[in-house]
Amino acid sequence: MEDDKVFKALADPTRRRMLDQLCARNGQTLGQLCDGLDMTRQSATQHLGLLEAANLVSTRRRGRERLHFINPVPLHDVYERWVRKFETGRLSLLHDLKANLEGDQT
Amino acid sequence: MEDDKVFKALADPTRRRMLDQLCARNGQTLGQLCDGLDMTRQSATQHLGLLEAANLVSTRRRGRERLHFINPVPLHDVYERWVRKFETGRLSLLHDLKANLEGDQT
């Protein structure tokens, strides 16, 4: 998995709103996602392309429509690789901080 | 908390490496963080400024040095607000997908 694409895809508030919309109702078309986003269809297409490149969204054609589905796997991977890593290190980090502060009492 | 700053701070691989370095050893100075990053000190300062603005890193002065400490809280908040949200929605998402695929057998 490419962490970088996932993080960069999540870096834009518009794309996070798109994921929100798909979370509320999965399988929406491009036009449905555009309504309520206050931007042109072309711009939304570009954002969806980044989300798809990051594997956060997958698509499927139904006739002349393009349906979009959210994929929670990369988000979970981000959690596994990043959040939990810092969580487990949290206690030791606080310990380091405390030690450093105490060591400063010169 | 400002989600946007956290996501944008995490969007750059250099900043993620910086967090990695701080996770390996907390409380490093600017110069220490620069060694092994293959960039100028000024550039690293800029990255650390973004990490600090996102509250992912806090700093403290010790004489002429500036010590950097990682803060795992915003990462955990990101998990709470984003990852778990999609995790809990995962089953229903799969259900929607299945229903949509089945509904397509026209």
Next chain:
DNA sequence: TTGACATGCAGGTAAATACCTGCATATTTG
């Protein structure tokens, strides 16, 4: 086929940003 609809695709612009050089400031040490 024709008209309406949904999307694909090719650029073009303005803003954000990642990187740098150069110089100023503050701290330690002799």
Next chain:
DNA sequence: CAAATATGCAGGTATTTACCTGCATGTCAA
């Protein structure tokens, strides 16, 4: 104080990117 060290700060440039307009393609219904 003077030299060395650690950092702060002011720009300058090239790349990325978020947004747009305009037009082409593909699909459905009459």
